[in-house]
Amino acid sequence: xxxxxxxxxxxxVDFLETIVKRLQDRGFIAKGAENGEQALDYLQHNxxxxxxxxxxxxxxxxxxxxxxxxxxxxxxxxxxxxxxxxVESGIQGMQLGAxxxxxxxxxxxxxxxxxxxAVERKKLQEEKIHRAQNQ
Amino acid sequence: xxxxxxxxxxxxxxxTSFLSFSLVPLFVLxxxxxxxxxxxxxxxxxxxxxxxxxxRKSAIELFFEERVSQLSTLAHSLEYENLIHEQYLLQVFNVxxxxxxxxxxxxxxxxxxxxxxYVGPHPELRGVNYKNEEWFMPAMSSGLxxxxxxRGFRWIPHVIIAVTVRQQDKSFMLRATINLDIIENxxxxxxxxxxxxxxxxxxxxxxxxxxRFSGAILEQPAGPDFSRTSTTRLEEISLKEKRAFFAATYxxxxxxxxxxxxxxxxxxSPLLRARDWGGILFVLAVVMITLGxxxxxRAIMTKLKRIAREKAVSDDMVFQSNKMAALGKMAAxxxxxxxxPLAVIGEKAGWxxxxxxxxxxxDNPNLKECDDAVTKIEYHVDRxxxxxxxxxxxxxxxxxxxxxxxxxxLLKDTMxxxxxxxxxxxxxxxxxxxxxxxxxxxxxxxxxQVFLNIINNAVDAVDHDGEVTISTRFDDHAxxxxxxVHDTGPGIRQENLDKIFDPFFTTKxxxxxxxxxxxxxxxxxESLGGKICVTSEIGKGSTFTISLPV
Numbered sequence: 173x174x175x176x177x178x179x180x181x182x183x184x185v186d187f188l189e190t191i192v193k194r195l196q197d198r199g200f201i202a203k204g205a206e207n208g209e210q211a212l213d214y215l216q217h218n219x220x221x222x223x224x225x226x227x228x229x230x231x232x233x234x235x236x237x238x239x240x241x242x243x244x245x246x247x248x249x250x251x252x253x254x255x256x257x258x259v260e261s262g263i264q265g266m267q268l269g270a271x272x273x274x275x276x277x278x279x280x281x282x283x284x285x286x287x288x289x290a291v292e293r294k295k296l297q298e299e300k301i302h303r304a305q306n307q
Numbered sequence: 308x309x310x311x312x313x314x315x316x317x318x319x320x321x322x323t324s325f326l327s328f329s330l331v332p333l334f335v336l337x338x339x340x341x342x343x344x345x346x347x348x349x350x351x352x353x354x355x356x357x358x359x360x361x362x363r364k365s366a367i368e369l370f371f372e373e374r375v376s377q378l379s380t381l382a383h384s385l386e387y388e389n390l391i392h393e394q395y396l397l398q399v400f401n402v403x404x405x406x407x408x409x410x411x412x413x414x415x416x417x418x419x420x421x422x423x424x425y426v427g428p429h430p431e432l433r434g435v436n437y438k439n440e441e442w443f444m445p446a447m448s449s450g451l452x453x454x455x456x457x458r459g460f461r462w463i464p465h466v467i468i469a470v471t472v473r474q475q476d477k478s479f480m481l482r483a484t485i486n487l488d489i490i491e492n493x494x495x496x497x498x499x500x501x502x503x504x505x506x507x508x509x510x511x512x513x514x515x516x517x518x519r520f521s522g523a524i525l526e527q528p529a530g531p532d533f534s535r536t537s538t539t540r541l542e543e544i545s546l547k548e549k550r551a552f553f554a555a556t557y558x559x560x561x562x563x564x565x566x567x568x569x570x571x572x573x574x575x576s577p578l579l580r581a582r583d584w585g586g587i588l589f590v591l592a593v594v595m596i597t598l599g600x601x602x603x604x605r606a607i608m609t610k611l612k613r614i615a616r617e618k619a620v621s622d623d624m625v626f627q628s629n630k631m632a633a634l635g636k637m638a639a640x641x642x643x644x645x646x647x648p649l650a651v652i653g654e655k656a657g658w659x660x661x662x663x664x665x666x667x668x669x670d671n672p673n674l675k676e677c678d679d680a681v682t683k684i685e686y687h688v689d690r691x692x693x694x695x696x697x698x699x700x701x702x703x704x705x706x707x708x709x710x711x712x713x714x715x716x717l718l719k720d721t722m723x724x725x726x727x728x729x730x731x732x733x734x735x736x737x738x739x740x741x742x743x744x745x746x747x748x749x750x751x752x753x754x755x756q757v758f759l760n761i762i763n764n765a766v767d768a769v770d771h772d773g774e775v776t777i778s779t780r781f782d783d784h785a786x787x788x789x790x791x792v793h794d795t796g797p798g799i800r801q802e803n804l805d806k807i808f809d810p811f812f813t814t815k816x817x818x819x820x821x822x823x824x825x826x827x828x829x830x831x832x833e834s835l836g837g838k839i840c841v842t843s844e845i846g847k848g849s850t851f852t853i854s855l856p857v
Binding site: 191194275280 | 643646647649650651652653654655657658661688689692696699
């Protein structure tokens with residue numbers, strides 16, 4: 173587990189700080205971004221396995237960020253975090269390629285489980301690609 | 308209730324105005340027709356009387372003219388010397404009487420008033436001197452004299468015609484007594500019906516014939532005085548509280564007046580009969596109109612009430628739907644605003660817990676307390692989270708999945724979840740499914756949530772020992788399926804019925820229900836194009852009806 177790299181994007185700084193600390197505490201390589209631009213900037217320079225993305229943010233909103241991520245780094249799995257009246261936006265996110273969605277306030281255990289599943293899928297995808305390239 | 312009195316007032320107003328608009332023309336028409344009819348009928352009766360009286364007058368005139376001309380011809384053509392011989396006079400009299408028995412007797416009077424010859428039933432008149440009789444001088448000078456009825460020497464009412472003739476240098480008078488019966492007969496033929504009367508009077512209002520009723524010849528008649536009549540008069544006169552039609556005409560030949568009396572009651576009896584029939588028909592018409600008006604207004608009121616009721620229901624639906632939409636928006640807003648701080652609180656608490664678990668909390672009672680507190684915080688954040696998530700569920704408007712559903716099967720599947728609970732509480736789950744129920748296209752999982760919710764509520768309402776009946780039926784009129792969930796619980800009070808679909812409204816004990824179940828059910832059913840309604844009777848139970856379009 174120690175090598176899972178997670179980027180959390182949320183405009184709620186208190187939430188962001190804490191969850192980053194808790195994930196780090198559990199051995200994740202966790203990093204926080206306060207908005208979409210920061211997140212994309214970080215992804216530009218770093219490799220990330222999973223992005224946890226708040227749907228509603230000032231500036232670029234979660235769905236826009238999701239679309240950009242999926243366009244530029246298709247293998248990066250994205251878990252949508254919705255605090256809004258937004259099962260729709262969660263589902264919409266999934267239609268746009270998000271791995272899953274979690275409703276705020278989420279239990280950390282639920283979130284961890286989804287992160288692990290996402291990473292598993294990413295690994296599978298990577299392996300498939302790897303095999304395809306080797307053949 | 309005031310609405311009921313309003314309806315009653317309107318009903319009454321409609322009824323009376325319909326009735327008056329129907330009856331007033333009927334009354335006017337009836338009155339007009341009756342008046343017109345009675346006036347023209349009376350005119351007809353009076354016309355008949357005029358014809359009759361003038362006809363009788365002509366008959367009397369003709370009779371007297373014929374007698375006068377007969378006597379005059381005799382007097383002028385026969386010799387006085389012969390006439391005074393009674394044998395000869397008898398022959399003449401017999402010739403006169405061959406055609407009609409118009410005369411009683413005949414006599415010859417010389418210019419001194421001596422009755423020189425007589426033929427007839429009163430031989431005592433022979434030789435009587437008439438010189439001092441009041442009629443003698445006028446008769447002698449005018450050449451023709453027709454008397455009124457008088458008694459004369461024989462003391463029997465009679466009429467005479469006297470013709471005076473001058474032969475050589477002597478005058479003599481041929482005097483004949485008219486058979487009064489003939490005049491009586493002519494007059495009597497004008498006595499119409501059972502109560503009609505006719506009589507002759509002279510210029511002094513003395514009866515010349517015997518009337519049928521009150522009075523006798525040579526007396527005054529009981530009726531009004533018509534002796535001054537100059538032509539023909541028609542009158543309606545009340546006599547002793549009794550109405551009567553009078554027709555009177557003057558007969559110049561004899562200077563008499565013929566009076567005919569008719570009983571309006573009798574003469575107008577066809578009119579009166581028509582009036583009675585008309586009256587009966589009129590009453591029937593009034594009864595029918597009243598009945599018809601009553602039935603029509605009642606039908607109108609029933610229709611009106613139904614429309615008002617339907618409108619109230621649809622208003623209610625619209626209102627409820629608007630209310631739910633507004634509440635949904637608000638709930639979503641609140642849930643969102645609370646979720647973010649809640650997330651922060653949850654994470655902070657989690658972090659504190661993470662940190663505590665790195666310390667040796669068993670040795671430090673304060674840290675142990677902290678751990679307990681944080682656990683509690685996490686627990687309550689979780690509780691709040693459930694509420695906000697349900698609220699969001701209430702507010703969400705997901706596009707429902709469309710699939711073909713057998714409602715009966717779905718209900719059976721749903722009931723499985725509740726059977727244990729119901730059995731444990733001695734509540735019978737009774738089903739009454741319509742086997743012919745058509746399938747519908749809807750969202751099965753959402754509907755299941757609704758059924759689960761409502762059946763669960765019903766079970767909760769009964770509490771224990773009772774029955775929950777779930778029935779289905781197809782309303783082909785509205786083309787919808789209805790699912791009825793009836794419980795034998797205590798019922799819902801009227802003031803609560805209006806709020807039952809509001810979010811957070813609950814009658815359950817605090818902590819046992821969120822008050823969101825029915826609101827969510829309402830939202831779901833509405834988004835599926837159906838509706839939920841509830842009827843309840845205190846002490847008997849409640850019925851939830853879920854209608855879904857086919």
